[in-house]
Amino acid sequence: MSPQxxxxxxxxxDGQVKGGGPAGxxxxxxxxxxxxxxxLLSVVVVLGSATAAFVALYLLPGDPVQTMLGPTGQTPALxxxxxxxxxxxxxxxxxxxxxxxxxxxGDLGQSYQLHQSVKSLIFDQLGSTVELAVTGFVLALVxxxxxxxxxxxxxxxxxxxASTLELVLASLPGFWIGVLLLTFFSxxxxxxxxxxxxxxxxxxxxxxxxxxxxxxxxxxxxxxxMERALSEPFVLSxxxxxxxxxxxxxxxxxxxxMVPMVTLxxxxxxxxxxxxxxxxxxxxxxxxxxxxxxxxxxxxxxVISGVVVVSAVAFSAVNxxxxxxxxxxxxxxxxxxx
Amino acid sequence: xxxxxxGGSKQSGMVIRTVAAGLVCLTAAAxxxxxxxxxxxxxxPTAGGxxxxxTSVEPECLDPEVGARDVDALIDRNxxxxxxxxxxxxxxxxxxxxxxxxSPDQRTYTFTLRPxxxxxxxxxxxxxxxxxxxxxxxxPKARSYYAASLISAYSGATVVNATTIAIHLSRPSRxxxxxxxxxxxxxxxxxxxxxxGTSLCQKPVGSGPFVFDNWAKGTSVKLSRNPKYAWGxxxxxxxxxxxxxxxxxxxxxxxxxxxxxLTSGQAxxxxxxxxxxxxxxxxxxxxxxxxxxxAVYTLLLNTRYGPLTDERVRxxxxxxxxxxxxxxxxxxxxxxxxxxVLSPATPDYDKxxxxxxxxxxxxxxxxxxxxxxxxxxxxxYRTKDGKRLTLRWPYSATMQRDQRVVFGQxxxxxxxxxxxxxQYASEDPGKLGAxxxxxxNLDIFAMSxxxxxxxxLHFYFxxxxxVAKGGGNMFQLSDASLDGWFGxxxxxxxxxxxxxxxxxxxxxxxxxxxxxxxxxxxxxxxAAHKVHGITFDPTxxxxxxxxxxxx
Numbered sequence: 001m002s003p004q005x006x007x008x009x010x011x012x013x014d015g016q017v018k019g020g021g022p023a024g025x026x027x028x029x030x031x032x033x034x035x036x037x038x039x040l041l042s043v044v045v046v047l048g049s050a051t052a053a054f055v056a057l058y059l060l061p062g063d064p065v066q067t068m069l070g071p072t073g074q075t076p077a078l079x080x081x082x083x084x085x086x087x088x089x090x091x092x093x094x095x096x097x098x099x100x101x102x103x104x105x106g107d108l109g110q111s112y113q114l115h116q117s118v119k120s121l122i123f124d125q126l127g128s129t130v131e132l133a134v135t136g137f138v139l140a141l142v143x144x145x146x147x148x149x150x151x152x153x154x155x156x157x158x159x160x161x162a163s164t165l166e167l168v169l170a171s172l173p174g175f176w177i178g179v180l181l182l183t184f185f186s187x188x189x190x191x192x193x194x195x196x197x198x199x200x201x202x203x204x205x206x207x208x209x210x211x212x213x214x215x216x217x218x219x220x221x222x223x224x225x226m227e228r229a230l231s232e233p234f235v236l237s238x239x240x241x242x243x244x245x246x247x248x249x250x251x252x253x254x255x256x257x258m259v260p261m262v263t264l265x266x267x268x269x270x271x272x273x274x275x276x277x278x279x280x281x282x283x284x285x286x287x288x289x290x291x292x293x294x295x296x297x298x299x300x301x302x303v304i305s306g307v308v309v310v311s312a313v314a315f316s317a318v319n320x321x322x323x324x325x326x327x328x329x330x331x332x333x334x335x336x337x338x
Numbered sequence: 339x340x341x342x343x344x345g346g347s348k349q350s351g352m353v354i355r356t357v358a359a360g361l362v363c364l365t366a367a368a369x370x371x372x373x374x375x376x377x378x379x380x381x382x383p384t385a386g387g388x389x390x391x392x393t394s395v396e397p398e399c400l401d402p403e404v405g406a407r408d409v410d411a412l413i414d415r416n417x418x419x420x421x422x423x424x425x426x427x428x429x430x431x432x433x434x435x436x437x438x439x440x441s442p443d444q445r446t447y448t449f450t451l452r453p454x455x456x457x458x459x460x461x462x463x464x465x466x467x468x469x470x471x472x473x474x475x476x477x478p479k480a481r482s483y484y485a486a487s488l489i490s491a492y493s494g495a496t497v498v499n500a501t502t503i504a505i506h507l508s509r510p511s512r513x514x515x516x517x518x519x520x521x522x523x524x525x526x527x528x529x530x531x532x533x534x535g536t537s538l539c540q541k542p543v544g545s546g547p548f549v550f551d552n553w554a555k556g557t558s559v560k561l562s563r564n565p566k567y568a569w570g571x572x573x574x575x576x577x578x579x580x581x582x583x584x585x586x587x588x589x590x591x592x593x594x595x596x597x598x599x600l601t602s603g604q605a606x607x608x609x610x611x612x613x614x615x616x617x618x619x620x621x622x623x624x625x626x627x628x629x630x631x632x633a634v635y636t637l638l639l640n641t642r643y644g645p646l647t648d649e650r651v652r653x654x655x656x657x658x659x660x661x662x663x664x665x666x667x668x669x670x671x672x673x674x675x676x677x678x679v680l681s682p683a684t685p686d687y688d689k690x691x692x693x694x695x696x697x698x699x700x701x702x703x704x705x706x707x708x709x710x711x712x713x714x715x716x717x718x719y720r721t722k723d724g725k726r727l728t729l730r731w732p733y734s735a736t737m738q739r740d741q742r743v744v745f746g747q748x749x750x751x752x753x754x755x756x757x758x759x760x761q762y763a764s765e766d767p768g769k770l771g772a773x774x775x776x777x778x779n780l781d782i783f784a785m786s787x788x789x790x791x792x793x794x795l796h797f798y799f800x801x802x803x804x805v806a807k808g809g810g811n812m813f814q815l816s817d818a819s820l821d822g823w824f825g826x827x828x829x830x831x832x833x834x835x836x837x838x839x840x841x842x843x844x845x846x847x848x849x850x851x852x853x854x855x856x857x858x859x860x861x862x863x864x865a866a867h868k869v870h871g872i873t874f875d876p877t878x879x880x881x882x883x884x885x886x887x888x889x
Binding site for chain 1: 390392396398401404478479483537539556588590591594598602604605762768769771772806856
């Protein structure tokens with residue numbers, strides 16, 4: 001990040017590109033080409049993950065049909081029936097072809113254990129996980145922003161205290177935080193439900209738990225970004241023009257601190273999904289995490305690959321979004337591409 | 339079976355409800371009425387109220403003939419009625435069937451059905467409905483993992499008239515009535531079987547005291563009172579509709595969260611109180627317990643390949659572990675050490691097995707010496723011809739519960755003292771399945787199976803009960819003496835002959851150390867003081883038909 005004196009007036013730069021001319025001008029064409037390339041890449045990622053899931057499940061030891069049935073009660077007739085019904089009587093390349101063919105048509109197959117369509121199973125549960133992930137993410141982002149803006153470059157005691165707290169949070173397992181919150185806020189003071197939490201009340205503890213697991217990393221990265229920005233010449237020039245401390249921090253430095261945050265947001269999809277697995281279990285919430293855990297336990301292959309595909313789609317979508325966001329937050333990128 | 343089903347698919351047993359309630363009172367301070375701090379309302383039952391029950395796992399399928407998990411049956415018992423109810427002393431009481439006769443060759447059971455019974459969808463109960471349910475249970479397309487195995491002798495049914503059905507068996511089967519009494523053979527609405535097809539799992543329609551209301555996947559199953567119910571089981575405390583307005587089962591997999599939900603009043607009843615938390619529950623709420631029938635958590639030994647083919651090595655292993663002390667310390671005195679593969683709560687449990695194979699490390703040592711395992715290696719393990727005495731015991735980590743891993747490590751530590759290297763380690767379920775199929779890569783496999791019929795012993799050790807034949811004989815044991823007793827047990831019409839045969843089999847298994855029984859577990863239920871009238875069925879499932887809520 002080389003210091004540029006225009007960096008504190010990004011609006012001007014923005015204006016340049018936005019007003020870069022009607023559709024068909026070099027800037028816009030480049031943008032579209034870039035977007036199409038990124039979209040194609042996303043499709044490759046999703047198909048690649050589906051293939052990886054298929055290969056991983058294929059490589060697992062043991063006969064999948066017998067594993068599915070459990071060790072007792074496997075009459076040859078039942079094994080044959082289930083093998084036929086699940087398509088395991090075909091050679092592996094046929095199964096792969098069928099699997100990918102169905103996937104391209106948007107069909108995720110039928111759950112072996114739950115006797116219901118994987119698509120309806122996943123989409124019934126997806127909303128709950130998205131709700132948890134989005135709330136947790138926004139909460140973490142807001143608190144991290146407040147922490148970073150107020151403590152960056154401040155007195156060592158205040159800064160050190162906030163930083164220590166963040167480090168402790170970042171190293172605590174989500175499982176432990178969740179049980180601790182439940183013990184006090186649900187079992188002792190009964191402010192929030194521990195079981196069957198539907199609606200806003202039921203969302204508070206799970207999303208706070210998720211936010212706390214992310215908060216440490218978010219705040220650390222943001223503070224560092226803030227501090228780097230605060231030490232740059234444009235801050236000095238802005239202060240020299242008489243801008244107040246709040247204006248300097250919120251209007252100028254924060255925007256710089258947001259750049260690494262965008263990268264982190266892409267990364268956090270993975271963290272949010274794996275956090276959801278644990279949090280949904282502790283808080284007995286419906287959601288993809290719980291579906292995945294029980295599917296892995298019972299070797300419900302169509303459900304496992306379904307969740308992998310949906311997660312890959314979510315991951316690609318968010319990363320595409322972050323790439324777009326970069327261009328909004330950091331106008332230098334647009335200039336480089338245009 | 340492993341895991342959820344390995345925890346033991348349950349079948350019913352022979353302890354009738356009143357007796358089960360008596361057993362509850364034997365465990366001090368656990369009494370529902372006496373000794374509890376319930377308000378002064380424990381006298382008159384009142385109707386109404388919604389009961390919240392937090393249980394650890396979610397059902398897979400509520401079609402009783404398809405679902406094989408404990409929790410499937412626990413919930414289905416409220417939705418479905420059975421033809422007969424199992425009662426004390428191995429007898430059966432009329433329920434949906436008012437009477438029945440058995441043909442002299444014991445291959446035809448003719449049932450007369452109770453008139454006026456309606457399924458929740460308004461369809462009347464008749465002989466065709468019973469036939470539809472049984473045919474559905476054995477239909478390969480229905481993919482019944484468990485119910486079909488319970489009635490493997492079923493060869494078809496004849497509708498004699500609307501209220502009479504003749505059920506035909508391909509061979510005599512003493513456990514047949516017992517199988518019919520379980521929730522796994524609860525009678526379904528034939529209209530529902532016909533119309534709901536593959537979605538029967540999500541839309542159960544029976545004739546029971548509660549009607550299926552909804553299933554919020556990942557969260558809860560809700561049932562509501564069947565106002566028309568007038569055909570309760572004969573041993574219930576009242577007649578007519580259930581007292582509760584509704585019954586909600588929520589799925590809370592974390593033990594500590596279930597416990598917290600109970601103590602903070604967010605759940606009225608919880609399942610599976612961890613043994614170490616029993617004192618907490620007793621302090622704040624009530625603890626209700628019921629000993630579980632069936633095969634206790636048993637170490638099955640590989641008698642076909644490896645060092646355990648030598649009976650002296652098996653007996654040395656048997657005597658090397660102080661099971662009494664180990665069970666007490668791991669399960670806080672809540673579970674009892676078991677001397678027989680059959681739990682004491684199972685009909686025909688043999689009392690004479692008690693103390694028949696006490697802890698004796700000295701004997702274990704001399705047996706190993708006799709078997710030629712006289713060398714010692716650097717770690718102190720015994721060797722023969724330079725080979726260490728190693729017993730491989732793989733387990734599937736996702737399917738362990740009840741601190742069984744700690745318990746297994748305890749056994750490992752005890753065996754080490756006499757020089758046996760027990761390799762107790764987690765293994766992928768697929769790899770474990772492959773090992774079991776070959777039988778060559780493992781020496782020990784452990785499981786329990788809740789079932790209130792001594793035929794579970796046959797299921798574990800009969801040569802006609804290998805895994806490929808639909809049974810649970812994991813190491814393909816083939817023993818003529820055992821097969822003889824099982825033959826008597828399954829085909830006899832004399833209860834006394836069955837008892838003698840089952841007792842002989844239990845003693846024989848211990849004498850030849852074919853398997854090591856470890857502990858007999860109890861169903862540990864936590865309930866708020868306002869909950870009254872919980873009893874347990876012969877399989878140690880809590881029953882909710884009589885339950886009512888006080889203040």
